[in-house]
Amino acid sequence: DVKVTQSSRYLVKRTGEKVFLECVQDMDHENMFWYRQDPGLGLRLIYFSYDVKMKEKGDIPEGYSVSREKKERFSLILESASTNQTSMYLCASSSMWEDQPQHFGDGTRLSIL
Amino acid sequence: RKEVEQDPGPFNVPEGATVAFNCTYSNSASQSFFWYRQDCRKEPKLLMSVYSSGNEDGRFTAQLNRASQYISLLIRDSKLSDSATYLCVVNEDNNNDMRFGAGTRLTVKP
Numbered sequence: 001d002v003k004v005t006q007s008s009r010y011l012v013k014r015t016g017e018k019v020f021l022e023c024v025q026d027m028d029h030e031n032m033f034w035y036r037q038d039p040g041l042g043l044r045l046i047y048f049s050y051d052v053k054m055k056e057k058g059d060i061p062e063g064y065s066v067s068r069e070k071k072e073r074f075s076l077i078l079e080s081a082s083t084n085q086t087s088m089y090l091c092a093s094s095s096m097w098e099d100q101p102q103h104f105g106d107g108t109r110l111s112i113l
Numbered sequence: 114r115k116e117v118e119q120d121p122g123p124f125n126v127p128e129g130a131t132v133a134f135n136c137t138y139s140n141s142a143s144q145s146f147f148w149y150r151q152d153c154r155k156e157p158k159l160l161m162s163v164y165s166s167g168n169e170d171g172r173f174t175a176q177l178n179r180a181s182q183y184i185s186l187l188i189r190d191s192k193l194s195d196s197a198t199y200l201c202v203v204n205e206d207n208n209n210d211m212r213f214g215a216g217t218r219l220t221v222k223p
Contacts, residue, residue: 035213040121040215041215042200042214045211048210090156099162101159101202102211104158105156106155106156109154
């Protein structure tokens with residue numbers, strides 16, 4: 001079974017803080033993704049990576065950055081957290097083949113106060 | 114127009130009912146299709162892939178209509194445990210760029 005592990009289930013931070021969300025997968029997947037999920041908006045892609053040190057902007061990259069130094073780990077960084085970044089953050093991974101589904105971590109519910 | 118659209122519901126059905134969800138997509142070049150299930154406050158989990166010829170997994174049947182650009186999910190003999198949000202997912206290109214619908218909420222009642 002694919003295992004995607006997110007470092008925190010719940011996180012509370014303050015406005016202006018730098019926030020790190022970590023994601024690790026154990027299936028040697030090439031692709032990794034960060035989404036946020038908000039009521040009524042579904043999942044929106046923030047960034048994705050298809051290889052080590054590679055990153056691509058998704059639909060809503062503003063206010064975020066990412067890091068992929070190792071194949072199994074994909075970090076999402078909120079440079080200066082703002083209240084509108086309060087959300088559920090989901091990490092996913094998949095193999096490089098186009099017909100393969102993505103597998104999700106448990107999610108991190110982040111609150112910015 | 115949204116790339117992937119679903120009826121948000123909610124669908125409230127009695128146990129044993131048959132319920133169907135549709136999902137339309139805008140990119141005719143889309144390559145692969147999936148249904149995910151998401152329980153409240155949990156992560157999405159793959160329910161089934163959708164193949165061109167249609168496919169069935171127990172009480173669940175998924176179909177693809179490329180001409181009309183929609184996929185469907187049929188649930189027969191609904192169980193209480195089927196209550197969840199069902200997400201339609203469309204993979205648009207070779208980079209595994211998946212587009213998610215906003216989800217359809219299903220509640221199965223005794």
